Amino acid sequence: xxxxxxxxxxxxxxxxxxxxxxxxxxxxxxxxxxxxxxxIYPELNRLREEGLIRQxxxxxxxxxxxxxxxxxxxxxxxxxxxxxxSRAVRNEPLLRVFFLWLLEPAEREAYLRKxxxxxxxxxxxxxxxxxxxxxxxxxxxxxxxxxxxxxxxxTRAVLEWAERAAGAR
Amino acid sequence: xxxxxxxxxxxxxxxxxxxxxxxxxxxxxxxxxxxxxxxIYPELNRLREEGLIRQxxxxxxxxxxxxxxxxxxxxxxxxxxxxxxSRAVRNEPLLRVFFLWLLEPAEREAYLRKxxxxxxxxxxxxxxxxxxxxxxxxxxxxxxxxxxxxxxxxTRAVLEWAERAAGAR
DNA sequence: ACTTAACGTATCGTGATCGACATGTCAATT
DNA sequence: AATTGACATGTCGATCACGATACGTTAAGT
Numbered sequence: 570x571x572x573x574x575x576x577x578x579x580x581x582x583x584x585x586x587x588x589x590x591x592x593x594x595x596x597x598x599x600x601x602x603x604x605x606x607x608x609i610y611p612e613l614n615r616l617r618e619e620g621l622i623r624q625x626x627x628x629x630x631x632x633x634x635x636x637x638x639x640x641x642x643x644x645x646x647x648x649x650x651x652x653x654x655s656r657a658v659r660n661e662p663l664l665r666v667f668f669l670w671l672l673e674p675a676e677r678e679a680y681l682r683k684x685x686x687x688x689x690x691x692x693x694x695x696x697x698x699x700x701x702x703x704x705x706x707x708x709x710x711x712x713x714x715x716x717x718x719x720x721x722x723x724t725r726a727v728l729e730w731a732e733r734a735a736g737a738r
Numbered sequence: 739x740x741x742x743x744x745x746x747x748x749x750x751x752x753x754x755x756x757x758x759x760x761x762x763x764x765x766x767x768x769x770x771x772x773x774x775x776x777x778i779y780p781e782l783n784r785l786r787e788e789g790l791i792r793q794x795x796x797x798x799x800x801x802x803x804x805x806x807x808x809x810x811x812x813x814x815x816x817x818x819x820x821x822x823x824s825r826a827v828r829n830e831p832l833l834r835v836f837f838l839w840l841l842e843p844a845e846r847e848a849y850l851r852k853x854x855x856x857x858x859x860x861x862x863x864x865x866x867x868x869x870x871x872x873x874x875x876x877x878x879x880x881x882x883x884x885x886x887x888x889x890x891x892x893t894r895a896v897l898e899w900a901e902r903a904a905g906a907r
Numbered sequence: 908a909c910t911t912a913a914c915g916t917a918t919c920g921t922g923a924t925c926g927a928c929a930t931g932t933c934a935a936t937t
Numbered sequence: 938a939a940t941t942g943a944c945a946t947g948t949c950g951a952t953c954a955c956g957a958t959a960c961g962t963t964a965a966g967t
Contacts (some may be wrong), residue, residue: 570923571830578837588945602769608924610947630932631944632767645840654831656856657772661740662823664770666746666885670877671814680818687825693843708839716835719899728893739953757915777954779917799915799962920960924953932944 571637571655572612575602577621577637577645582709584625584636587613596698597713616641682734688728695721740824741781744771746790746806746814751878753805756782756859766882769889787808850904857897864890874903 575598587610594604601605613635616622621641624724625634662684669677699717704710741753748759756779763773782804783790790810794803806814830855838846868886873879 571828571833572923575833578833578840581840582836586945587947589943598833598836600827601836603826603827603828604920605925607948609824609947610945614947631943632932642840645837648847649834649837649841654834654853656825658769658829658833659740659772659826660770663885663888664740664744664747664767665818665823666888667767667770667881667882668743668750668818670881671747671750671811672818676819678882684823711837712836715838715903716832718903719832719835719896722895722899723751723892726891727888730891734884734887741953755915758915760915772954774955775916776918776956779915783917801915801962908965911966912964914957914962918959919957920955922953922955925951927949929948930946932946934941934943936941937939 572608573600573616574645574648575604576612576616576630577608577641580635580637581642581645584630584634585650586634589637597716601716638660647707678735681731685728685731685735688724688731690699692721692728695724740771741773742778742785742790743814743817744773745778745785746810749791749804749806750811750814753803755797755801755803757801766885772884830885847904850900854897854900854904857900861890861893861897864893867874 575594576590579585579593579598585593587606589614590609591604591606593599594602594609599628613622617624619640620638621644622635623634623638627633665680669680672680685697695717699714704713744763745759748754748762748767754762756775759778760773760775762768762848763778782791786793786804788809789807790813791804792807796802796807825907834849838849841849864886868883868890873882
């Protein structure tokens with residue numbers, strides 16, 4: 570049930586609409602916890618009903634801007650402080666590696682090269698964000714940068730692994 | 739829907755029962771795709787109905803040993819060759835990093851130290867497996883070793899990141 | 908003989924998630 | 938004036954997944 574905390578956390582940074590959340594989940598937070606609109610809008614309504622967020626205004630095109638309430642911030646802090654992070658990770662690209670022996674050697678190598686290519690592109694994208702996007706000063710920006718560095722570190726590790734693996738005979 | 743391929747893939751290595759799959763999913767493949775018995779047993783029944791696996795024998799304690807069929811192997815190969823790996827990853831520990839700014843500096847550092855500790859323990863466990871467990875010779879063993887190396891590479895990267903982040907002021 | 912722990916399969920309710928569909932608004936282009 | 942594309946919210950059915958419970962078997966220890 571981390572979706573609600575992902576939404577709360579984003580709204581804690583700055584108020585936003587369901588649509589802006591949806592867009593935001595394409596990058597940044599979406600790399601850690603993907604979500605579609607079919608999940609986001611109902612969850613926002615639940616959060617509002619529970620008093621963790623509040624509708625600040627309604628703008629053009631029936632848009633609804635939400636902001637977190639005191640209770641919402643408290644819930645976020647409780648989550649961070651008192652609950653253990655779930656280590657369960659579903660990683661399909663890794664799963665495939667276990668079964669690469671089912672392919673011909675040439676196909677196996679092609680798979681690893683393609684994987685390297687993907688990770689290289691992702692790394693480029695993350696490094697571009699690190700270079701170009703100016704995160705806000707203060708703790709918010711530092712958290713964002715920390716998360717970015719974590720992503721860069723793992724992406725680089727997988728990239729180097731894939732290149733090594735593709736090259737090995 | 740990768741669970742079926744995780745099950746198929748394991749059974750392609752060697753025939754097994756639902757229970758042996760369940761145990762296997764505690765380590766190795768489970769790091770890439772966790773599964774509980776509430777998922778495994780029904781999925782095995784579906785796979786059997788679809789002819790992708792076949793019950794080889796039934797042993798003590800009503801156990802049922804399954805093995806993959808030709809169709810099962812074909813489906814695995816099709817999956818590996820013709821479908822794109824899903825890049826969607828749910829990573830709660832990473833999600834939390836985005837929102838660390840909500841905590842006091844001391845709590846933040848404590849979180850990062852604890853994260854480092856976890857990754858250190860995991861790395862130790864993976865390296866122990868690499869040292870001690872003898873994978874089968876041939877392509878199966880090489881795939882397994884590749885997957886292990888991927889896990890070690892990412893774990894080491896996150897560990898170094900966490901230590902750096904916890905040390906930074 | 909008794910107890911315990913591991914073995915082994917199965918189901919059920921609840922909630923999470925996906926993908927598709929539906930509906931309407933507004934701004935800019937043609 | 939008409940079309941297009943981005944903006945914006947919502948719902949629905951079908952799976953997927955989790956956690957708990959149930960039930961029975963076998964081996965080993967006491």
